Amino acid sequence: MIASAPGKVIVFGEHSVVYGKHAVVSAIDLRCYAKAEKRSGFRIISQFGETGLDFDGHHSYISHAIRRFSEIRKIEGALIEVRSSVPPASGLGSSASVTVAVLGALNAEFDTDLSQDEIFELARNVELDVQGIGSGTDPFVVTFGGSWVIPEKKRFETRLNFDVVDTKQKSVTSEMVRRVRELKERYPDIVNPVLDAMDSIALKGAEALEKNDAERVSELFRMNQSLLRAIGVSTPLIDRIIAGIEEEGYAAKITGAGGGGCIITTGRGDFKIGLSGEGVRVEDFEDWRESDN
Numbered sequence: 001m002i003a004s005a006p007g008k009v010i011v012f013g014e015h016s017v018v019y020g021k022h023a024v025v026s027a028i029d030l031r032c033y034a035k036a037e038k039r040s041g042f043r044i045i046s047q048f049g050e051t052g053l054d055f056d057g058h059h060s061y062i063s064h065a066i067r068r069f070s071e072i073r074k075i076e077g078a079l080i081e082v083r084s085s086v087p088p089a090s091g092l093g094s095s096a097s098v099t100v101a102v103l104g105a106l107n108a109e110f111d112t113d114l115s116q117d118e119i120f121e122l123a124r125n126v127e128l129d130v131q132g133i134g135s136g137t138d139p140f141v142v143t144f145g146g147s148w149v150i151p152e153k154k155r156f157e158t159r160l161n162f163d164v165v166d167t168k169q170k171s172v173t174s175e176m177v178r179r180v181r182e183l184k185e186r187y188p189d190i191v192n193p194v195l196d197a198m199d200s201i202a203l204k205g206a207e208a209l210e211k212n213d214a215e216r217v218s219e220l221f222r223m224n225q226s227l228l229r230a231i232g233v234s235t236p237l238i239d240r241i242i243a244g245i246e247e248e249g250y251a252a253k254i255t256g257a258g259g260g261g262c263i264i265t266t267g268r269g270d271f272k273i274g275l276s277g278e279g280v281r282v283e284d285f286e287d288w289r290e291s292d293n
């Protein structure tokens with residue numbers, strides 16, 4: 001059986017959300033597709049190659065997803081094949097997306113009848129298995145789809161659209177989260193107020209998005225980016241790209257963990273993203289063939 005899950009953008013609140021602050025997140029219209037087929041032994045096929053269970057390599061999220069699923073439903077084996085339009089290690093939730101798509105496919109293939117809540121719980125554990133750290137925001141939004149204010153889990157709608165620039169620099173969430181934690185431990189009196197300011201930005205950002213107030217969102221993007229820079233998750237390349245975007249009158253910020261990855265912008269991006277993508281869902285074979293093209 002085949003299942004798919006969306007990628008995500010963090011519109012406001014990356015990193016501060018790890019410390020219980022507010023974040024504004026949305027599923028996007030790029031998706032990861034996973035096919036699960038019963039067989040003996042485990043085989044994983046993706047753009048990174050073909051392996052067995054591979055807990056430390058490119059297939060770590062998939063392997064841990066299989067292991068977590070097996071704790072609920074004992075299985076002898078499966079062939080897992082993955083195709084994703086979410087660029088890997090880019091801050092657009094590719095890891096959560098592949099995890100949830102694989103859990104969705106296993107759920108359907110083995111008739112396990114897991115609810116979205118249960119899939120989220122498993123995906124949350126996989127995030128911790130692989131990264132050892134993380135807020136659970138990515139697996140949440142990717143499982144349920146839509147646009148949300150975290151931690152209240154308040155759903156909202158907006159008509160505003162954004163572009164994305166992919167810096168093509170790799171963004172490794174666990175490493176960036178660890179870096180911020182270390183900075184916070186060394187300079188709590190500096191970093192804590194920055195995280196509090198990010199919290200206020202996220203709350204005001206959610207209001208501005210709901211009111212479709214593009215002007216206010218731009219202002220808040222600029223402030224949030226300055227604070228992300230202050231906690232060390234921007235890079236000279238990101239700063240240069242954002243300077244170019246700002247010179248043309250738009251606003252932009254990192255989305256996701258930073259250190260590379262993607263930039264969300266009010267204009268002049270590489271590609272457009274649609275917000276409020278649908279969460280995990282079962283697909284039919286027609287969709288699998290289409291995703292082959």
Ligand code: MEV
Binds near residue numbers: 135256257
């Ligand atoms: C990663 O997409 C977002 C971070 O806030 C980490 C997390 O929330 O787990 C950087």
